Amino acid sequence: MNLQGLVIQLLSGMSVGMVIFLIAVGLSLIFGTLQVLNLAHASIYMLGAYLCFWISSMLSQVSGSFWWSLLMAPLLVAMFGGFLEVLLLRRIYGREMLDQFLLTFALILIIGDLCKLAWGVEYHTVDTPWPLDKAIIFGGLVFPRYNVFLILSGPLIYVGLWSLIRYTRLGSVVRAVTYNREMANALGVNVPLVYTGVFMLGCWLAGLGGALVAPMSAVMPGMDMVVLIDCFIIVVIGGLGSISGAFLGSMIFGLVTAFGILVAPRLAIAFGFILMIVVLIIRPWGLMGKPER
Amino acid sequence: MKKIVLIGFIALILSFFSIAPTQAAEPIKFGFLHTLSGGVGQVYGVPDQAGVKIAVEEINKAGGVLGRPLEMISRDDKLKAEVGVREAKDLILNQKVHWIQGIVSSGIALAVSAYCKTQKVIFIDTVAQSAATTGEKGHRYVFRITTNTTNYARSIANAAAKFWGGKKVFIIGPDYEYGHRCKKDFMKTYTGLVPGAEVVGELWPKLGTKDFTPYITKIMSSNADFVYTSLWGGEVLSFTKTAWPFGYFDRVKMAGQDWGNMEGLSKMTRKAYPKGVLGGSHYPWWLLDNPINNVYYPKFKKVTGMDAGLAAASGYTTVYAMKKAIEKAGSLDTEKIIDALEGMVIDSPVGPLKIRACDHQAMWPFWVGPVAFTKEFSWPHITDAVAMDPPDKGYRTCSEIEAARKAQK
Numbered sequence: 067m068n069l070q071g072l073v074i075q076l077l078s079g080m081s082v083g084m085v086i087f088l089i090a091v092g093l094s095l096i097f098g099t100l101q102v103l104n105l106a107h108a109s110i111y112m113l114g115a116y117l118c119f120w121i122s123s124m125l126s127q128v129s130g131s132f133w134w135s136l137l138m139a140p141l142l143v144a145m146f147g148g149f150l151e152v153l154l155l156r157r158i159y160g161r162e163m164l165d166q167f168l169l170t171f172a173l174i175l176i177i178g179d180l181c182k183l184a185w186g187v188e189y190h191t192v193d194t195p196w197p198l199d200k201a202i203i204f205g206g207l208v209f210p211r212y213n214v215f216l217i218l219s220g221p222l223i224y225v226g227l228w229s230l231i232r233y234t235r236l237g238s239v240v241r242a243v244t245y246n247r248e249m250a251n252a253l254g255v256n257v258p259l260v261y262t263g264v265f266m267l268g269c270w271l272a273g274l275g276g277a278l279v280a281p282m283s284a285v286m287p288g289m290d291m292v293v294l295i296d297c298f299i300i301v302v303i304g305g306l307g308s309i310s311g312a313f314l315g316s317m318i319f320g321l322v323t324a325f326g327i328l329v330a331p332r333l334a335i336a337f338g339f340i341l342m343i344v345v346l347i348i349r350p351w352g353l354m355g356k357p358e359r
Numbered sequence: 360m361k362k363i364v365l366i367g368f369i370a371l372i373l374s375f376f377s378i379a380p381t382q383a384a385e386p387i388k389f390g391f392l393h394t395l396s397g398g399v400g401q402v403y404g405v406p407d408q409a410g411v412k413i414a415v416e417e418i419n420k421a422g423g424v425l426g427r428p429l430e431m432i433s434r435d436d437k438l439k440a441e442v443g444v445r446e447a448k449d450l451i452l453n454q455k456v457h458w459i460q461g462i463v464s465s466g467i468a469l470a471v472s473a474y475c476k477t478q479k480v481i482f483i484d485t486v487a488q489s490a491a492t493t494g495e496k497g498h499r500y501v502f503r504i505t506t507n508t509t510n511y512a513r514s515i516a517n518a519a520a521k522f523w524g525g526k527k528v529f530i531i532g533p534d535y536e537y538g539h540r541c542k543k544d545f546m547k548t549y550t551g552l553v554p555g556a557e558v559v560g561e562l563w564p565k566l567g568t569k570d571f572t573p574y575i576t577k578i579m580s581s582n583a584d585f586v587y588t589s590l591w592g593g594e595v596l597s598f599t600k601t602a603w604p605f606g607y608f609d610r611v612k613m614a615g616q617d618w619g620n621m622e623g624l625s626k627m628t629r630k631a632y633p634k635g636v637l638g639g640s641h642y643p644w645w646l647l648d649n650p651i652n653n654v655y656y657p658k659f660k661k662v663t664g665m666d667a668g669l670a671a672a673s674g675y676t677t678v679y680a681m682k683k684a685i686e687k688a689g690s691l692d693t694e695k696i697i698d699a700l701e702g703m704v705i706d707s708p709v710g711p712l713k714i715r716a717c718d719h720q721a722m723w724p725f726w727v728g729p730v731a732f733t734k735e736f737s738w739p740h741i742t743d744a745v746a747m748d749p750p751d752k753g754y755r756t757c758s759e760i761e762a763a764r765k766a767q768k
Contacts, residue, residue, distance in 0.1 A: 071580035078573040085570060187398025189593040189623075191600055193630050201604050210604030213572060283569045284596035292567040324573035331562045331577070335534065 070206055075324050081213040083320020084220025088275035089293060090300040091227065091312040092268035098307030099244045099264040102155060102166050106173035108294035110269050114143045114276025115285045116181050119190045122280075132195035132281060140273035147269025151262045159261075174290070182287050192280040212282055219278070223271070224313045231309065240264060244307075299338045303345045305355020314353055384423070386430035387691065389681070390450035391674075392443060392471065393461035393486075395435040402622060403463040403486050403670045408433060409663045410671030411460070413655075414678035424682045425689075432456060436467050443467040444474050451478050457691055458483060460677050463670070465489030472501040479693060483681075485673040493720040494760055495767045499697060502719040504680060504705075504712070505673040506641050508537075510725045510753035511616035512544035515587065517752075518637050518727035518745050519614045520552035525584020527559040531574060532589035534563035541589035541616075549587075559583050568594065571601045578611060591617035595633070596626065603631035613637070619730060619741035621668055629732060632739040639727045641669040642709060645735065646726065646744055652708040667708075673723075676707035680714070712750075717757035724750040 093107045104110075121135035128134065150173070158165050193199070198212040231237040242250040243260045251257045279285075296319065304315025319338055326337035351357045391411055393404035411431055419428045432454050436443035443462065450456045458481040462468045468487035475482035476498050484492055484503040493503045528549065532538030542561070550556050560581050562574050575598075578586060590598055595617055602608065612635070617623065619638025627633075644656045644667055655675065659667040681696075683705060688695035701716035713722045728744030747753040755763070 068580075071576075074576045074580065075573060078576045081572050082570050182398070186401075188402075189596045189626060191596055191626065191631075193628070194600075194604060199604065199630070201606060208606050212604060279569060282601050283571075284593045284600065286593040286596075288567055289569055292565065292569065324576075327562065327573045327577050331560070335563070335565045 071328075074207060074209065075328050076321070077209055077213065077217065079321040079324025080217045080220075080317070081320070082323055083316040083318075084216050085275055085279055086293065086296055086300060086319060087220050087313055087316035088223060088278070089272050090297040090304075090316055091224070091309055092271035092275075093297050094301045094304070094307055094312045095227075095271070095309065096265055096268040097301070099240060100155070100159070100261050102159070103163070103170070103306075104155075104268075105167060105170040105294070106177060107268070107272055108290035108297060109174045109177040110143060110147060111272040111276040111279075111293060112181060112285075112290040113146065113177060114139050114273030115280045115289065116185050116190075116276075117142050117273070118277035118280040119192050119285045120185065122192050123190075130195070132192060135192075136274075136277050139277040140270045143273025143276070144266040144270035148262055148266045150269075151265040155265065156258065156261070178287060178290070185285075187287055190285040191283070192285070194281045216278060216282075220313075220316070223274075224309070227309050296338065299342045302342050302352060305352025308352065308354040308356075311352050311354030384427045386428045387424055387685070388430045388432060388454055388456045389678075390447070390454065390456040390459035391431050391433045391461050392436055392446055392450065392459050393433075394438045394463050394467075395433070396437055399438055399463060400435070402668070404435070404461070406663070406665055406668055407461060407485060407670035407674040409665070410659065410667070410673075410675035411678055413659060413662060414675045418678065418682055424685050425691075429678070429682075436462065436464075436471075438464060438467070440464075440467045440470040443471050447471045447474050447482075451475070451480050456480070457693070458681060458696075460485055460681075461674065462487050465492060468492050469496055472496065472498070476500050481693060481697065483677050485677050486670050490755070493718045494755065495763050497718050497760070497764065500693075502700060502714065502721075504677045504707075504714070504721040504723070505669065506723045506725050507720065507754070508540075509544065509755055510723075510747075511639060512541045512589070513548045513753050514639060514725040514727050514747055515614050515616050515637065516545050516548035516552065517747055519585060519587065520549060521745055522637060522729070523585050523612055524553050525612075526553060526556045527582065527584045528556055529578060529581055529583035529586040530558055530561040530588075531578065531586060532561075532563060533566050533591070533594070535566065538563065538589045542587070545587050545589075564590075564594075569597055571598045575602045575605055575607055579605060579607060585612035585614060588613060588615035588618070590615060592623070595620075595623050599627065599633050600631050608634040608636065614727070615639075616725070616727075619643070619726075619728065619744075621666060621738075621740065624730065624740060625666075625738045627739055632732070633730050634739075636730050637727055638730045638741050639725055640741055640744065641723070641725060642667070642672045643726050643728075643741055643744055644672075644708065645740060646728075646742075647709060649708070649710050651706055655708045672708045676705065676709075676712070679707070680705040715751070715754075715757070718760045720754060722750040722754065725753055 089111050096104050117139035118135045121138055122131045125131035125134055158169055194212050198215050201208045201210045239255055243257055247257055300315035300319050304311025322337045326334040393407055394400045395404040415429045415431050434446040460483040463486040465487040468484045472482050482501050485505055488508050490507045490509045530542050564574055614637035616639040618633050618636045619640040656667055684696050684699040687699040700714055704711050704713050724746035726744035726746045728741040730739050731742050732739050
């Protein structure tokens with residue numbers, strides 16, 4: 067294996083990691099604030115991919131159709147998420163974990179079937195958009211521009227989210243609700259509104275992930291399940307509820323996958339899980355998470 | 360006067376009776392059991408049904424079989440084995456069908472096959488591909504008029520040796536029994552054709568992988584002569600989309616059975632398609648030149664508005680095979696029909712097909728050729744295809760089948 071191969075594999079790993087980061091960070095954010103582990107989060111991601119396909123095929127005559135759908139699909143997904151929160155999730159916050167699992171698991175089946183109903187079971191895809199449809203050739207390296215775009219959009223979203231939570235008034239309200247919801251409520255914060263907002267933000271991120279995957283892969287039923295498991299691995303590694311943890315976890319996950327494939331392909335599938343087990347033993351609350359109070 | 364009226368009345372009644380039998384000889388019923396609902400139904404069951412209908416209409420127009428018309432009774436197995444067996448029971452016990460044909464899922468095919476064996480009724484598998492149906496689990500009452508999985512890896516190996524013939528083979532396939540068995544079958548045939556060939560690397564992405572980036576970069580940095588892949592279905596599209604911008608298809612040679620399927624390729628455009636990949640097809644109607652295909656293919660397109668896939672061709676062929684067998688047997692006696700089918704050569708849109716006596720498998724060829732765009736079609740398709748010659752080479756030999764059946768017991 068030469069240096070060139072290593073660099074390419076490194077970039078591949080980052081590209082895998084950054085796509086999954088968008089989905090995992092939404093899951094983590096929602097859990098951090100709402101204390102709900104949304105099993106249907108990956109189905110929301112799938113919905114984003116389908117909507118991206120649908121919008122860009124409707125706008126196929128318009129130039130830059132993908133960019134429009136990249137803008138609109140996550141927003142539609144966020145609105146759908148808002149509906150779910152107000153109509154369904156809101157009713158089960160006080161209940162046991164099991165009820166949450168039942169509800170969100172039911173949503174996996176419902177969203178999956180709705181997608182099948184609306185778009186059929188055949189495979190769809192979206193053309194790679196201009197100007198990202200070419201590859202960057204540097205020395206002997208060939209790497210698609212679209213993957214570079216993915217690698218760059220990860221940190222961008224991360225910094226954006228982190229500053230939003232850290233430096234804005236909105237962010238401090240969210241942090242206050244996350245830290246102590248009763249106290250925040252007593253101080254006049256509209257907690258239900260914050261919950262809806264955070265849930266929608268999480269769904270927007272998942273929808274964005276789905277829309278970004280559409281041009282580089284296939285949109286089809288069942289695309290949610292593999293991603294869901296990967297997301298769980300990432301939030302366990304990084305720490306449930308932590309934005310930085312999701313970023314770190316995704317990066318580690320992507321690189322471990324890529325280099326796992328490079329050195330021991332027969333074990334590649336297992337590496338993510340092995341890493342998760344190691345973290346669970348050494349630091350059960352995750353690399354960037356906090357031990358439960 | 361009264362008598363005259365009475366006689367006239369009787370004559371009138373008799374005239375009804377005398378007309379009736381010539382109008383409709385009792386039809387020969389057969390069951391068409393298939394997945395007709397859902398997406399699987401759209402891709403396999405519905406086109407198969409259309410092909411069978413065309414055959415039935417053609418035959419009835421030309422005077423039927425033994426002077427009797429054919430009547431097809433359609434049932435939906437809903438992609439569930441227990442529904443399939445229930446419908447098969449009703450078809451055999453209540454509808455008294457003479458044979459059952461169809462079925463896309465191998466699990467349902469095995470269940471229906473086992474039931475038909477107990478009832479001594481012929482079952483003909485026209486889509487399901489598991490080699491076991493006519494292999495390990497084969498019996499006197501089950502036939503298959505389509506390819507089976509054994510043929511894929513062997514035909515791909517045959518074509519890879521013909522087109523390329525390198526010694527360093529890279530393998531990528533889905534990580535379950537199918538993928539690993541394909542690798543074994545492929546290497547067995549390929550090393551027979553290219554002595555000294557070896558596997559220099561292998562990748563087993565988990566089922567449902569959407570992002571193939573690290574796999575693609577790993578393959579591109581290996582120095583293999585070519586890649587054999589058993590990835591199929593949606594993964595063909597995912598892999599192609601991710602690989603294309605890397606310039607993968609200009610730099611890597613790849614071969615895979617599911618990469619020439621019309622169903623999969625028809626979604627792809629010039630912006631990303633498996634350029635130059637050796638793909639396989641059960642029924643490349645655009646490459647075949649025989650009198651039946653030349654009539655059948657345009658007719659199917661005209662009647663249904665669809666392009667004819669594999670399922671439609673095999674359903675159509677099966678009805679004609681049964682016509683020929685019944686006429687040869689001269690009766691509807693199941694045992695005599697089976698004797699007639701064994702070793703019979705039937706006509707089909709893919710050319711003459713032999714139904715092997717030892718396992719009741721039709722020697723349906725599997726074509727392999729490089730995927731390309733031509734002026735003719737708006738989607739990529741295989742060109743310059745080659746098939747195993749004779750087609751028997753694509754299947755296990757009769758002695759291999761016998762050994763496999765013994766090992767089962």
